[in-house]
Amino acid sequence: MNAVPHKGMITVSIMLATIMQALDTTIANVALPHMQGSLQSSQDQIAWVLTSYIVAAAIATPLTGWLCGQWGRRQIFLASVVGFTIASTLCGLAQNLSEMVLARLLQGLFGAALVPLSQAVLLDINPKEKVGQAMAIWGAGIMVGPILGPVLGGWLTEHANWRWVFFINLPVGVFAFYGIARYLPESKPAGEQLDIFGLTTLSLAIGLLQLFLDRGEQMDWFNAPEIRVEAAGCAMALAFFMAHTLTVRGPSFLNRDLLRDRNFITGTAFASVMGMTLFATMALLPSLLQGLLGYPIVFAGEIMAARGLGTMLAMVVVGRLVHRFELRAIMAVGFGLTAISLYQMTHITLEMDSSLLRSSGFIQGLGVGFTFVPLSAVTFATLAPGLRNEGTPVFSLMRTLGSSVGISVVQTLLTRGMARAHAELSTDIHYASQALQNLPAALNPLTPAGLAALNLEVNRQAALVAYVHDFRVMLCLTLLTMPLLLLIRPVRASEHA
Secondary structure, three states: OOOOOOHHHHHHHHHHHHHHHHHOOOOOHHHHHHHHHHOOOOHHHHOHHHHHHHHHHHHHHHHHHHHHHHHOHHHHHHHHHHHHHHHHHHHHHOOOHHHHHHHHHHHHHHHOOHHHHHHHHHHHHOOHHHHHHHHHHHHHHHHHHHHHHHHHHHHHHHHOOOOHHHHOHHHHHHHHHHHHHHHOOOOOOOOOOOOHHHHHHHHHHHHHHHHHHHHOOOOOHHHOHHHHHHHHHHHHHHHHHHHHHHHOOOOOOOOOOHHHOHHHHHHHHHHHHHHHHHHHHHHHHHHHHHHHOOOOHHHHHHHHHHHHHHHHHHHHHHOOOOOOOOHHHHHHHHHHHHHHHHHHHOOOOOOOOOHHHHHHHHHHHHHHHHHHHHHHHHHOOOOOHHHHHHHHHHHHHHHHHHHHHHHHHHHHHHHHHHHHHHHHHHOOOOOOOHHHHOOOHHHOOOOHHHHHHHHHHHHHHHHHHHHHHHHHHHHHHHHHHHHHHHHOOOOOHHHHO
């Protein structure tokens, strides 16, 4: 492979764009309460600030390969950076919920291509012996972004204004655009015809699935007609898409050549499983730290930063290991570290200090890094270079969908676990209970203030039980996932080294 001019500047430029997009998947979460008051919206309505972005990005991601085939990778990259930056500015300027949701939809649509295109570019500009290091750099961007998003979002909201959660993208977008325009060479457009039926059915399936996952718990799942319609529509659209892809004559929206590469198929499937088992646990931390333990937003962000430090350290180390050790062994280490961190989290208490949270977060960050980099390398080790523009969006999409499923599951388990634990704890509270008679006067249930204080304490204990149960479930899923590593075909050193 010939040396690529300005490889360093290309890497910096595309990673700026990647980090910008990856940060925005979580940076707005901690600012939602402040947005709610400013935009005069309800709890249900403000959730669309997150949902609109996720749904738009999920629908637009599969289009990346076709768009590059029509206009070239460089042009699509530049258009995505410009559109994402402008949409971020519109988010910061929004005066009501409608404007915010529309701007977030645009953010999702334009940002969808940034992550898969950055991965494809890094795979193309690096020789095989450098693929491990390249995927470590790429993985650091997309993993550290969601981890540090709440930290940065909390700091900006606390010390400036929630609008700066979006305005911060402006300088990053400008520098990314300049670097890409100046240094990234253009790829030759293929000019393939768009499979309209495949695009339509896949977009419907993805959009309905995201709505089902995002609104399911809020609407009490299948007890609500909306959720039943979304589930049925998703299943039908997906069935039509798969039947069409496997039987259509001529090009299909999902390139069938991707389905012939065993490592790509198993790696992509494993990415979705990894999203469920590894990333869902991160969704529990903001509410645990701020809601249950009562930590200030900035202090909670500092605790979560330990996970980002662990991930960055692992990325540096594992980039040098992927061409020396069997990739599945490195991934097994990553899952083992994740299991250790989840086991630590099953021992949380309401009286503990932050040391356990910091150490478990750091260890889980190491686990994420040791898992994701070799997975990215093995997935694309045997895939033809000409298929990377189409393969990387599929990989990113499956990882995102897996994460969405995992987050939905743990949030549902948390809500139901809290209700169940509260009911069980409440049965022990009755006037004949010896334990109740020994409570301090402030918790005397015979007074309104005491009853309210006692109920608050029961709520806290029930929440603790539910969190511990969630971490146990994720620990079991992590351990059960490890044998799936055997499904990945070992890659020879010459293929990934």
